[in-house]
Amino acid sequence: xxxxxxxxxxxxxxxxxxxxxxxxxxxxxxxxxxxxxxxxxxxxxxxxxxxxxxxxxxxxxxxxxxxxxxxxxxxxxxxxxxxxxxxxxxxxxxxxxxxxxxxxxxxxxxxxxxxxxxxxxxxxxxxxxxxxxxxxxxxxxxxxxxxxxxxxxxxxxxxxxxxxxx
Numbered sequence: 001x002x003x004x005x006x007x008x009x010x011x012x013x014x015x016x017x018x019x020x021x022x023x024x025x026x027x028x029x030x031x032x033x034x035x036x037x038x039x040x041x042x043x044x045x046x047x048x049x050x051x052x053x054x055x056x057x058x059x060x061x062x063x064x065x066x067x068x069x070x071x072x073x074x075x076x077x078x079x080x081x082x083x084x085x086x087x088x089x090x091x092x093x094x095x096x097x098x099x100x101x102x103x104x105x106x107x108x109x110x111x112x113x114x115x116x117x118x119x120x121x122x123x124x125x126x127x128x129x130x131x132x133x134x135x136x137x138x139x140x141x142x143x144x145x146x147x148x149x150x151x152x153x154x155x156x157x158x159x160x161x162x163x164x165x166x
Contacts, residue, residue, distance in 0.1 A: 032117055034058060035162060038065075039111045042074070046092050046106040057086035063146045064139060064162075065090055071137055071148065073108050073165055114138070114161045124158040136166025 031037060038061050045053035055061055057079060065077035065088055075091035094104040115121040123140075128149050131138050138149040142159035152159065 033113075034061060035064070036113050036116070039113060039163060042090060042092070042108065043111055045090075046094075046108060049094070049104055051091060053090045053092060055088045055090060057081070057088050060146075062088055067137075067139055067146060067148060068165065073137075108165055110136075110164075110166050112164045114163055121161050122159065123161055125152060125156040126158075128153050128158065128161075131164045132166040136164055138162075138164045 034056075038055050041053045041055050055065075062077070062079065065074065068074045068090075069077050073093070075093045077088055077090045080087050080089050093107040095107055096104055128138070128140065131149065139162045140147055140149055140152045140159045141162055142152060142157050144155070144157060146162075147155070149161075
């Protein structure tokens with residue numbers, strides 16, 4: 001088994017992608033869409049009823065987590081660690097439909113990535129639509145930072161629609 005792991009590891013990285021090594025000789029993981037990765041980590045952790053989700057840190061992802069916390073979709077988001085090991089720990093919220101039944105249902109019922117690296121979606125202030133008749137939010141990247149769709153309509157500024165959550 002050790003030989004098979006050795007061959008697989010060396011063939012995969014050295015054979016196909018010889019440049020994907022850092023200075024210490026370790027493999028590098030290339031992340032093409034970190035926002036989708038964050039949303040998938042939250043979605044997957046909630047699907048298996050985990051209390052927290054751990055996400056690699058970036059300022060953009062931390063701002064997104066703060067918006068989700070402010071809007072009530074997650075419990076709280078905190079930075080942990082230092083340097084390259086810095087992460088965002090997100091506490092998920094659950095609601096129980098009936099106190100007698102111990103099944104949990106996540107507060108987030110849906111996440112939808114709108115603007116992707118391959119196709120950016122920009123909207124003007126007049127064309128920002130309500131998400132699920134006002135029950136959900138869209139996160140918009142504007143010249144004034146990340147804001148919700150409600151704030152963007154109120155301030156009359158458009159931008160790139162990153163994702164929707166309801």
